[in-house]
Amino acid sequence: MTTTSISQPHNTLYVSNIDWKVKKPMLKRALHMLMTRHGKVLEVVALRKDGLRGQAFVIFDDVTSATEAMQQENGTLLFGKPLKVQYALEKSDRISKRDGTYVPKAKREKKTNNNSNNNNSNSQSETNVGRENPSTHSEMTATAEGTATTENLVPPPPPPNATTTTTNNNNDQPPSHILFATDLPPECNEMMLAMLFRQYTGFVEVRIPRAGLAFIEFDDEPHATLALQRLNGFQLTTNDALKLTYGKA
DNA sequence: AGCACA
Numbered sequence: 001m002t003t004t005s006i007s008q009p010h011n012t013l014y015v016s017n018i019d020w021k022v023k024k025p026m027l028k029r030a031l032h033m034l035m036t037r038h039g040k041v042l043e044v045v046a047l048r049k050d051g052l053r054g055q056a057f058v059i060f061d062d063v064t065s066a067t068e069a070m071q072q073e074n075g076t077l078l079f080g081k082p083l084k085v086q087y088a089l090e091k092s093d094r095i096s097k098r099d100g101t102y103v104p105k106a107k108r109e110k111k112t113n114n115n116s117n118n119n120n121s122n123s124q125s126e127t128n129v130g131r132e133n134p135s136t137h138s139e140m141t142a143t144a145e146g147t148a149t150t151e152n153l154v155p156p157p158p159p160p161n162a163t164t165t166t167t168n169n170n171n172d173q174p175p176s177h178i179l180f181a182t183d184l185p186p187e188c189n190e191m192m193l194a195m196l197f198r199q200y201t202g203f204v205e206v207r208i209p210r211a212g213l214a215f216i217e218f219d220d221e222p223h224a225t226l227a228l229q230r231l232n233g234f235q236l237t238t239n240d241a242l243k244l245t246y247g248k249a
Numbered sequence: 250a251g252c253a254c255a
Contacts, residue, residue, distance in 0.1 A: 014252055045254055093254045
């Protein structure tokens, strides 16, 4: 009789334990960037109201993607803190409207214990994966160690001919003033990327919410586009080339 | 810890 009411699968994930210092637009972009690798993200909702700080709702197009994202991203680091990812309790308005079951907020009932038996297919209740153990080397102050690649960053690379044929992940975002970098080598920090991107007009800032991922902000889309065309595919190390895509504005 | 969307 395990009456532990674990929330049942939803399109929407409830993400908590987020660093409350992170500003809301940045947080939404970072979450979108993380989650879109597991499937199509319809929307990221974050509130700054009291009691809702450090939390967000990530709405997926389908439940399968949400489930995968939950299993993969629960416990992973974002802005230095391990994320807590679980299903949301309630269906998002975004989804209800798609289903045609949307009820305005005023008419909402409180939770009725009327759980009609939803026999979930609990055939394989996998215990947590636990494979991803974020080791304690997450200190970002690793500049003391030989970052010999810094020297390589200074000369601007020649523009590659192959512009758009580069790896578009599943990132179908339209052009925006935000660029995303994925699969960065772990030793790549914000300073290195800033050094690389500040050569281009309109550069604002670079943030690395998690090792390997960064977003680079420009003042407008054309400037971001130029930097993307010039720097996409740039050889960061002998093994790693810079992978750039557009981020959600 | 904590479950919103106007």
